[in-house]
Amino acid sequence: MDREPDAIAAVRAKIATSKPKPKVATEKSVAEDVGAMMMGGVGKEEKHPAPVIKPEEKPKELPFDFAEDFQTKIAALMIRDENFMRRVDGMIKPHHFENYNEAMLVGLAQKHFDKYAQLPSGDGSVWTEILKDAINHRIIREEAKRGVIDKWRSIKRESLSNSDFVLDRVADFCKKQEIMKAIHSAIDNAERGDFDAIESNFTKAFNMGVTRSYEELDYWADIDERTERRKDKVSGLIKPTGIPTGNKKIDDLLYHKGVGRKELSVIMGGAKKGKSMGLGHFGMAFSLQGYNVLYATLEVSHAIISDRLDANVTKTSMGDLDENLVSIRDEIRAKRTMAGEFKICEFPSGTLTCKELKRVIERYRGEGIKFDVIIVDYADIMAPDYMTQSEIENSKQIWLGLRAIAQVENCAMLTATQTNRSGFKNTTAKAEDVAEDFNKIRIADLVLSINRTDEERDKGEARLYFAASRNQSGEFSVRIKQTLDKMSFIDGVIDIC
Structure with missing residues (x-):
């Protein structure tokens, strides 16, 4: 067998003997911890360049490549516009947001929407309870609560206009993410001869888009969620959805x-x-x-x-x-x-x-x-x-x-x-x-x-x-x-x- 070049051997030795630097707890790491607890990850406060994906690396989901103000608009629509939240369901994750506070609020809104099939009411009372619970259970840490609450107050004043345009831009971003994943996984699937998986992944990527005209429910699979909703309804946790007539x-x-x-x-x-x-x-x-x-x-x-x-x-x-x-x-x-x-x-x-x-x-x-x-x-x-x-x-x-x-x-x-x-x-x-x-x-x-x-x-x-x-x-x-x-x-x- 040919001897490994000295330069490569030296690099391998250096990697093997190097120790990882200890992780310092920062607001970024808090965001990542919270994301793991809630939605599988939350956003970071700074932008990072798109990684160059090599065959031996796992694909990484990128943060939004939108301007800060546009990300805030997306967060506001997800937190306050139920139709928008429904149409982007499963596409946007908290860790897409670069601002920790926006990521946290989006995560809380998604969690509530997933459980109750509706967003928290806009009068503030339900959001107050949600934020209290998140702080008490250390989902929001003590040092971060002021920033999250202030962000919620500012998002209440954010314009919800041009929602269809925002939906289209979000769909383009998510399609790009799925295509990158499909490209990466195609290498391994090709080596295994699993060409059906390659086709399926690319079909999924190119079909990525917002839901425009219908909602989907798996009737048989949804029975447990329906049962939980009925329990919460009987116990008073879920209030009637009707708007009272005053009588x-x-x-x-x-x-x-x-x-x-x-x-x-x-x-x-x-x-x-x-x-x-x-x-x-x-x-x-x-x-x-x-x-x-x-x-x-x-x-x-x-x-x-x-x-x-x-x-x-x-x-x-x-x-x-x-x-x-x-x-x-x-x-x-x-x-x-x-x-x-x-x-x-x-x-x-x-x-x-x-x-x-x-x-x-x-x-x-x-x-x-x-x-x-x-x-x-x-x-x-x-x-x-x-x-x-x-x-x-x-x-x-x-x-x-x-x-x-x-x-x-x-x-x-x-x-x-x-x-x-x-x-x-x-x-x-x-x-x-x-x-x-x-x-x-x-x-x-x-x-x-x-x-x-x-x-x-x-x-x-x-x-x-x-x-x-x-x-x-x-x-x-x-x-x-x-x-x-x-x-x-x-x-x-x-x-x-």
Whole structure:
């Protein structure tokens, strides 16, 4: 056998006799330790050049090659935008982030999302508990907690705009990572003659991308996770996902204990039966509980809508608003301190499309506002994205579009629709009494009809009939008390029949 060259032998001897330098505990090593505990690694505070992968080395996942501000935007979207988190599920890891604090927050958000299938709520209370637990269990070390908390506060103010562009850039980065892994593993697989593995790895790499149109679940494999979620739900660890209406008796009748996220709920009634008043009443009830509300009005001006809301909040008759303007102003200011956002956008009748509504939502997201509830007053006078010769097709397009927005935005969508002539005359309007297009009933998740005889109106009463419901039994009525001149759609529940 040929003798090994002296230079190579000398290098081997030096490697064999050299001792590794002791590892010094730094914030970087803390990040790596935390990552191992939580998500398999966390980001580092400094950038590192891409390693040159040699055949004898294992491939390394690179940190993001994005600018610092762009990484912060990615972190903000993962922490606050549930749709974004779902679409990048499994692609982004905490150790991709170069900033320790962002990496830690992303890891905590992913852990919560994996367990509960939703992000921590944006009001801060759930995040407070998550951060407390992470500190108590030394996931976040004492010396790092201030930086993590400060970063969380700053990320709450970060813009969530241009999420689709960010998704595309992230997908390109992850595809690059997978291609590098495939190139490296191809050498060993080729030596073993495992060409199927080579093809599979490259197919996976080139198919890497964000999920755009569907969510996937392995039904049989998911039973343990479903069981854990049900246990947590029974114990109270997981709260109902519905957005409460502000009236517990009505919430208890609803499957989600409120209007459902990712669902389309509808108030149905004849002309002048109080559909807009009902939409405004519920919108204010949501906002006063801290939820963010977008109210798109196509029929009533935003000035009148705001007057109605003033009357509702302060329990003042519409005719007395001008006489009590100072006390009304002060009460509204006081209530504002505990309320969520309530944005009102006015559109001419027949002009608002689902595409335009999505652009409005995106604009507000750029300002850091993500809506829990979107109210459209009302869907029957919207315009389709693409006009056809069929009124039925145009209507179906609008209603499917609204429900799709609710699903993508993980919000509750609330709108109204008219009854037909027979429904207007009937004592109780049922599903078959919907005007023009029965597809509305098929598409909606919950339909409540407003019913009121002249006698009931004189007594300040009405009935909400559960005309259709996707997730619960229906076809029963709830008798309610109303104060119409103060724009109070529900003062209380009289009985259920």
